[in-house]
Amino acid sequence: MNLLLELLQILFFPGILFALLLAFIYEWLDRKIYAKLQNRVGPLYTGPNGILQPFADFIKLLAKEDIVPDETDKPLFNALPIVALTLSLTGFLVLPIIDLRGIISFNGDLIFLIALMTLICIVIIYAGISSSNRFSTVGAERAALQLLGYEIPMMLSAASIGILANSMWVYNIVSVQVNTVWFLVGPGILGFAIFILCGQAELERIPFDIPEAETEIVAGWLTEFSGRKLALFRLTRDVELLYLSGLAVALFLGGPSGPIISGLEPVLYPIYFLLKTFFVLFLLTTLRALFARLRIDQMVNFSWKYLVPIAILQVLLVRVIV
Amino acid sequence: MMQEENLQKEEKKSSYELFFDIPVGPQHPALKEPAFFKFKVEGEKVTGVDVDVSYNHRGIEKALEQRNYIQNIYLIERICGICNVAHTLCYAQAVEQLYGKEIPTRANYIRLLIEELARIHSHMLWLGVAAHEIGFDTLFMYVWRDREVVMDLIEMLTGNRVTTAINTIGGVRRDISDEAKDKVKKGMNILEERLKYYRKVALNDPTVNARCSGVGILKPRDAIKLCAVGPTLRASGIKNDVRKDDSYALHDEVPFNVITYDTMDVLARVLVRVDETLESVNMVKYCLDHMPSGDVRIKLPLSPPVGEAVSRVEAPRGELIHYVRSNGTKNPERYKVRTPTFGNIPSVCEMLTSKGDYEVNIADIPIVLASIDPCFSCTARMEFRDVSKDKTWIWSLEELKAYCKRQGSL
């Protein structure tokens, strides 16, 4: 019985179908906020206020012709979009949404979550290399270099949270925050700033959308993908956005916790989760609207000159407090 | 030489290429019009560039010989959409030189007004496009929102937002009413405030500085040797502007400053253009306050006398030269256009090669290309065609000189 309930939870709510639905809504929200910051309207006509626009884009891409060039590494080229989507959906299942623990929850799942993000980046590098195209190669090379830049600060900041809560289990981290104070308003504020910046680099959004710079290398590692593969990669991008916001909420904002009325928990926890992730999304979109795109050597410079020392400072601070 | 040989041997031995070429164009998100640039890259460093710009050749100079002088105004206007005022101004001045007649002062003031409004329009469009090339979409959206102000003013004055068709042989076609003058003044006040804000953003934003300063260096000696024109030349510290050196349309009566910067990089070109836009705003305000009354047009016969004339104009992109030769009929005998972008192409090839300490990355390519404000519709190459043998080819300068010597015209 328990197994059946878990299976239903994984498939529908708050699992795969919920993740896909929420990913579309997040992309719509991202586009609308980005547009409002630029004094214009975003999508407007598909569905009420344009809310069906990301879904319409997905359906349109599914219907387009899927061209596979001769020179590519075909098994890798065909399998990579599915692998990427699977990885990000798997990570989503570990996040706490309807309860203080995720559907899948085990000791050490913080490391699992961070490792999943690195794996997705490795998939991107393979995607760029397997499509034998000059632009894709340059994009893959840039993605690898960018990974060197943001990976260390992000891991240090997550590790500092682990030290603060004295555990590597996301359930324990969230419980500690519920009992004491959210780490964002407490000692984790530096870590939150680093996490958001590195998250922007991981999601490949401006100012760090270097592997996929539109005006320089056409579409970077995404150039040769078309049709269904492109649809799956774009969906992966949206699910990753959701996944990163969920992780930031779990680590720094106390997960889906908030003032509860007993008995209504399965309804209130998702609502708090949504509100908090909207806040993180707002921060990410504002960052996207504020800056120009950096060059890859400038990005790695910035990361190692500023982000890594601040992350180390955060770890030391946390060690002193605990 | 030895290094090259060794390198070639190495290339043949290994099973993958060490260096490859990145093609930018003919279709590319960084280019607004078709042109072909082939870059030799090593990793992220660009080591060489090869150019081909003849994709937009439309045979305009031949078409000009088959229409009369009035029809040609509208054909010349369409050589380039953005520079259309500069092209028609240059054409009208060249033909009026053939007649040897002077146009009324009020007509010259109106020509100056529309020319400077078009310059503001062109530079704001360029600022948005350059911001988009470095990925700064927010600045792009804001600048293009403010560009609507100047487009609405041009629409009110001339009847169309972009192709103005206000210059004609003998003067201008429309007059300005007093309420139009008030609206233009209000628009200029709004624009001045916004432009000062964009200048502050360009100077202070850290990511814009990171992408634009120290990039695309063109030394003054190279700029003069390679015949750069316009803001590209002025950003390398050389004070050269047709409006001051060879004044036309009463530019010597309307005061302005020639803007130069001496940091020689892309940021200097951005600042030169923004400051020029501010100067144009001041010129427009001066024009409105000091406009004399009188006719706006004189009537001229359809066929000019036999002769030839050259006229130069400072288009938003640089120095524009037109040459006309008339044989007394109502069609021109020969017309030649030399556009500023054509003069800037050798400079951009120089800016895009890494040598010594100066390194160019792939990420610098779009912004350096955009910094000369390329208008490839204006650029055209000549190609030779032998119809009987059905061959086409392009000659280099030495081959062309040898051919002319053989024909006896050099």
Added chain:
Amino acid sequence: MSMLKEIQKSLFKKKATVLYPFKEREKVHIPEGLRGKIAFDREKCTGCLLCARFCPSGACEIVTDEKGKRPIFHLELCLFCSQCQEVCPKNAIKLTEEFELAAFDKKAFTIR
């Protein structure tokens, strides 16, 4: 960071977009003197053919009807330069301010 204040203010300002043509069509300001669709008055035309001589694109074609020679205008070739309006001695040609010229039928593009 220098555009931060500006974009925060934009969250509360009205949008700069005009939702033309479905919702806010009347907000588009059409100035007087806009060079739009050609209007031709047959009564005033004397058949001097100056308009066809100076039309740059050949949009002005001369036909003969019961009163003599007269022009017809092909809007798909027209540049809207208004040279015909300028050169007509009887003011029979006028460029109106109508600019929404899309049509389903090619006959809508010939002005008689």
